Amino acid sequence: MIARKCCKNCFTNRYLQEFITKNYESIGICDYCGSTDIELYPIHKMGKHIIVCLQKAYEYIGDGTGAMWDDEEDEYIDYKGQPSEPVSIREILISDEAIFTELALKNGILEELFEDLNSYERLKDGGYSIWGDIDEPQFVIIAELYGEEILPVYQDWLMFKHIAKHYNRFFAVGSYGDYSGFLEKLKKIILGFVDDLPVGTKLYRTRKQTDELNDLSKLQPYKDMGPAPPKFAHTNRMSPAGISYLYLAADKDTTYSECRLSNCTAIVAEFESKQKLQVIDFTKDNYYYNCCSIFSDDYCHEDRFITRFLTSFVDELSQPVSDNQDHSYEYVATQIISEYIRSIGFYGICYKSSVSNGKNYAFFCGPDPKEIHDLYLYPFNDPYYPYKLPILDSFTKFFTIKQIEEVQLKNEIKATTVNTIKIK
Numbered sequence: 001m002i003a004r005k006c007c008k009n010c011f012t013n014r015y016l017q018e019f020i021t022k023n024y025e026s027i028g029i030c031d032y033c034g035s036t037d038i039e040l041y042p043i044h045k046m047g048k049h050i051i052v053c054l055q056k057a058y059e060y061i062g063d064g065t066g067a068m069w070d071d072e073e074d075e076y077i078d079y080k081g082q083p084s085e086p087v088s089i090r091e092i093l094i095s096d097e098a099i100f101t102e103l104a105l106k107n108g109i110l111e112e113l114f115e116d117l118n119s120y121e122r123l124k125d126g127g128y129s130i131w132g133d134i135d136e137p138q139f140v141i142i143a144e145l146y147g148e149e150i151l152p153v154y155q156d157w158l159m160f161k162h163i164a165k166h167y168n169r170f171f172a173v174g175s176y177g178d179y180s181g182f183l184e185k186l187k188k189i190i191l192g193f194v195d196d197l198p199v200g201t202k203l204y205r206t207r208k209q210t211d212e213l214n215d216l217s218k219l220q221p222y223k224d225m226g227p228a229p230p231k232f233a234h235t236n237r238m239s240p241a242g243i244s245y246l247y248l249a250a251d252k253d254t255t256y257s258e259c260r261l262s263n264c265t266a267i268v269a270e271f272e273s274k275q276k277l278q279v280i281d282f283t284k285d286n287y288y289y290n291c292c293s294i295f296s297d298d299y300c301h302e303d304r305f306i307t308r309f310l311t312s313f314v315d316e317l318s319q320p321v322s323d324n325q326d327h328s329y330e331y332v333a334t335q336i337i338s339e340y341i342r343s344i345g346f347y348g349i350c351y352k353s354s355v356s357n358g359k360n361y362a363f364f365c366g367p368d369p370k371e372i373h374d375l376y377l378y379p380f381n382d383p384y385y386p387y388k389l390p391i392l393d394s395f396t397k398f399f400t401i402k403q404i405e406e407v408q409l410k411n412e413i414k415a416t417t418v419n420t421i422k423i424k
Helices: 014-023 043-054 089-096 102-106 109-113 120-124 152-167 180-193 252-258 301-317 328-343
Strands: 026-028 038-042 058-060 068-070 075-077 139-141 194-197 202-208 246-249 264-273 277-281 348-352 359-363 399-409 415-422
Touching (some): 038 043, 043 109, 089 109, 102 109, 152 328, 180 277, 202 252, 252 264, 252 359
Parallel strands (some): 277 348
Antiparallel strands (some): 058 139, 202 264, 246 359, 264 399
C-alpha cells in the first residue's frame, strides 16, 4: 500500500503549515485536499509529529494527572472531588485546536494520521498505543486537575514573597534576593493589564474633618487634600513609608470605606485627570493571555495556566492586613512590584479595594512642592547641598481638583452633602 501524503493546505494551523513547508519530502498532488504542484509530507510521519506536539499539553488520564477513579460515580474526579472530563483526540484536534481544513477532514485525514499505531499487525503482537484510538475520551491537559500551587510561576511568587519579607530585602545574599528574573517573568503578565485612563476621569480622596479642616473657605485644596509630605507618608500597600504616592478611589463610597469613615463629617475632594494616563489595571476582568500554540516550538505549558495564577495573585493584592500590630512587612512584595511597574514607565496601578466592591488607584506622583513648606517637603533639605535632589512629579502635573465637599456620613456609609466649593 502506497503511503498517502498531506500538504500545508490540509491544515489551518500555521505552525503545521510551516512544518510541512520546511520538511516536505516530495512535490505533487495532495491525497486529502487535491492541491497540485505542492510540497507533500507522508501522513504517518505527520501523525508522529502531531503526537509529539500533543504530548506537550495532554496526557493519559491515568498517568499521575491528579485524577482519581470514583467507583460509586463510575468516573474520574479531580483533587477537589469534582468530575474530571477527559477528551478524545478527535475532540482535541477538531474542537479545541481546530487544525484541519474542511475538505481534508472530509477525506479522512484525521483517521489516517494515526492509523498504523493500532494496526492489526501491532495488536496481534501485543502492541497498543493510546494515541491510536482517536475516539476514546482518555486525555486531560497536563496539570489541569491540580491547583495553581503546582505552577512554576506560583512557586516563584511564593519564593519572591518569602525572601523579600523574611530573608533579605535590599541586597542579594548568597543566591537569594536578585528579583530581576522573576520580575521579567511577571512583566509579560503585567502587560496584559495595561489600560488607558482617559482625560477627564473623576476620582476621589477623603479626609475626616478636623479642627484645621473645619472651614471650607479657608481650606487649601492642593495642600490639604493632596498626597502627604514624604516625611509623613506611612507604609501603604503600594508604597513604603517615606515615599508619597497619590491614592485615589474610583467612587466616593469606596474612599469612605477605605478611610473607615462612618457617623462623622468628612471632606471629599474630586480629582480630574488632565491627560491620558497609562496604568496597570489589576481589576480588569477581561484579561486574556495569549498562550502559544502547542504546534509551535515556543509553546510553554505553564502559560496555559497564567489566568489561574492571576486570580490568586490579584486577590492577594487586595487582602487587608491586620492593624493590631506592625505587619508592614506584608506589603513589601507588592511595594517591589509597584516600584517595578513605575520603573517600566507606567503612571500608576489600579487594584480592588480590600474593604468594598470598588477600585483604588495608586499614582506615582507626590505632593506639590509649591503648596508645602520646605520644612515639611523632605527631611533633608540643606540649601547648600550641591546636587539637585530627585523628587516625584507633583500630582498637579496630572490632576486638578475640581471641587471640595463637606459630607455628613451615617453608620450605613450613607452620605449627605452639607457644603460644596468649586475650585477654580
